[in-house]
Amino acid sequence: MSDWYKDAVFYEVHVKAFYDADGNGVGDFAGLTEKLDYIRDLGVDCLWILPMYPSPLKDDGYDIADFYGIHPSYGMVADFQKFMDAAHDRGLRVIADLVMNHTSDQHPWFQAARADRASPYRDYYVWSDTDQRYRDARIIFTDTEKSNWSWDPVAQQYYWHRFFSHQPDLNYDNPAVKAAMLDVMRFWLDRGLDGFRCDAVPYLIEREGTNGENLPETHAILREFRAVVEREYGGSRVLLAEANQWPEDVRPYFGDGDEFHMAFHFPLMPRLYMGIRREDRLPITDIFTHTPAIPPACQWCLFLRNHDELTLEMVTNEERDYMYFAYATDPQMKLNLGIRRRLAPLLDNDRRRIELLNCLLLTLPGSPIIYYGDEIGMGDNVHLGDRNGVRTPMQWSDDRNAGFSTAEPTQLYLPVITDPVYNYQAVNVAAQDKLPSSLLNTTRKLVAARKRSAVFGRGTIEFLRPRNQSVLAYLRRWREDAVLVVANLSSRPQPVELDLAAHEGMVPIEMLGDTRFPVIGREPYFLALGPHDFYWFRLQGRVARPVRYGIEESAI
Template sequence: MSDPLWYKDAIIYELHVRTFHDSNADGIGDFRGLIEKLDYLQELGISAIWLLPFYPSPLKDDGYDIANYLDVNPNYGTLDDFRAFLDAAHERGLRVITELVINHTSDQNPWFQKSRRAPPGSPEREVYVWSDTPEKYKDARIIFKDFETSNWSWDPIAKSYYWHRFYSHQPDLNFDNAAVHEVVERVCDFWLRLGVDGLRLDAVPYLYEREGTNCENLPETHVYLKKLRTHIDAHFSGRMLLAEANQWPEDAVAYFGNGDESHMNFHFPLMPRMFMALQMEDRFPIIDILEQTPPIPDNCQWAMFLRNHDELTLEMVTDEERDYMWRVYANDPTARINLGIRRRLAPLLVNSRRKIELLNILLFSMPGTPVLYYGDEIGMGDNFYLGDRNGCRTPMQWSADRNAGFSKANPQQLYLPITIDPEYHYEAINVENQQKNLSSLLWWMRR
């Protein structure tokens, strides 16, 4: 476990603690349940686990609205349970990547509650971005177009507007304030000291705001990332920063700096073009975007993926390409959300085993580290009628038993219902069935 460049040839498996396995029959997955399933992950052949946010949260955005950065959501267990999970993963040679959501917090976070009650200009107030007018930063796009009409929201307590690039219950932190940098460093240090191997930097292009710009990829963001990287390198060895920068290749590559910003970065523009190439039966979309991708420093690596916990985003394609993707992969308008498609891998490919295999072969042959989404190794289905992106976040299907073997709770207690779509029903699509069948998708993925 001592290789400082471990992330360059890793296989990362993305999961949410609450979706994986429930050990105490309350209908919600937890760390103790996850520990019970680590042998399965080891047998699958992955080398790193990326955990979605597991912090205390109102869960209005699946945990990306964080109320306390230094604890574990009691639904998932305790800090001791997290330490036990970390130790158990490391014993099996599995590294652990967690989320560092630094662009915004929950509006229930004590920092925001203090900020909205503090007088203008006070240190507490300056932790977030406030304004007397919603007319500032007009050139910044609205990311969640289906849910928000503005990047500003009025707060009746503060009698002022606060800035949010995502949902209105997620106010943005003010990175022009050095005190915010110190708080973020404290949070980093806390989790890295526990033994976490990597941190995924959520929504990193949006940290700063400047008038007359689109408030993305600003030079100040890169200055800050260099500072954060220097801090981490000075105090910890062999750790990794993974940037989520949903940008065109020439903008995304800037998040590597000169090998002194993030170690890894997702290649967002490539992902929809793999689906496009498959449907068109033409390699051009893939070749074209790879040729547009500048070289990266030797100590850096792209993270490649087919699906994740969000919609299949179509932000980094042309309008014509987006219309094509919607037409061939999301004919039902219900499957569309924001600028994307809220479907899992198997339903996107109409459950075609050969297409699923072909896209995975493509993924694993790309110049980068592959990231798998939980359940896709068995071809799990989805349920886009659950609202938001929840259709891709249903419980892992372990067996044909009650609740798909995920939980012993009353089925009505589950955080989300199990998939019972006839084509992807948990009694047919589950780990136990596929482990017994040597020609199953699970066995193919293992090989």
């Protein structure tokens, strides 16, 4: 199926963080291959692999020094190939990060460019004799960068970078750069990769008098890349856009169905947390009124947390202040315009709230992405600096190093979580696997319920408007299927009356327990929900009663 991604559940994982097979303290492709059965049994359809390429690791791999290799700590290209084959054997697909916007300053292209103005690689980057060009472009990493230009003493010019100064931007006005990056994509697609999550795509082109984001020339380049992938690899590969923008600005990245297949819905994510903290559905329903329709073959990607900070770029100043007040009481939890915390700590390890947010992740329009470790409620370590606190080793068991590695603890790429609440001896896969009521098994149950109906990945959404603002209710429809989701955003029990008269005669079947509820009539449909409780109802036509002959209760 060419649009498989619409029904898929994605799982984001960093190779170095998942499992260390060779005992050197760093996860690797051999270790990830060993754990594929765990990922498959979670109900996942596709893995998203964070940068796996050779890199100085100044930005955790997003500073790529060689697009054609595997970082030595993770293995070799042959190990990647074995991993891909094993994933496909289990029915799993794999997409990988591709950083399109920039390289590491250690990349041979940049080293050649800075060494010689006559080098063919000089024009692979954006150079200037002054740092006053493109002044309307915002600085993204406000905590570390004071300018988008940096002086290179070897080149004797400034070079342009939208992110860290050690990540010079590529010059997509140069056709050779486009050709080179297309060759990179071909290299990995030829090895069976199912697609790319394309990093930082709004910033490919610079123009004076603009903010350097979402420019028409950028979209022309992206359509060209999509056309090559479609023409040379058929319709089953997928391109996912990382464009941290407002929905109306992300909409052009879908084009007419000829640009990206998928894009993240960044502004929804903080509003899920806002809604649950305010106990009010308005932040959630409001962002959907500002979300434009997308082409039929395209899809939004939803997430609760990922490898970066919980970004607050796409909220108002008042909303940002509220989120800091509610979720970042310690100044160390803040980074750039965001909060560097995992899902469970953000929600004070409250199982009801964690499950409620997972409910919304799995039932709102789009394809959900689960961040590794969130399925067991892993904690974080804000004292590690940058975003490393949410990138610690996966916690497999209560053995040494959380069962992640046999190396000495001091050799681990990052220390495992040892704080009193989230320590690996209490929070780990082995313990939760045995417990039917654990967060891990509940997550598996929710994912399995989602996969029983195509309505969640493909259907329309209609928000109901009950008088109780603490209750979020919506109808998902796809062809003949209809599912009603009702969620209590409050920490207290809540009653709700729903206008379901249009569905008179239908029988709600609660999907998680396969329980029949009373038939819907013309009058408001009453439900009572416990704190942070939720229901998924499949609306089923009334089943005719079997003919009775009056002897059914008689003894035979």
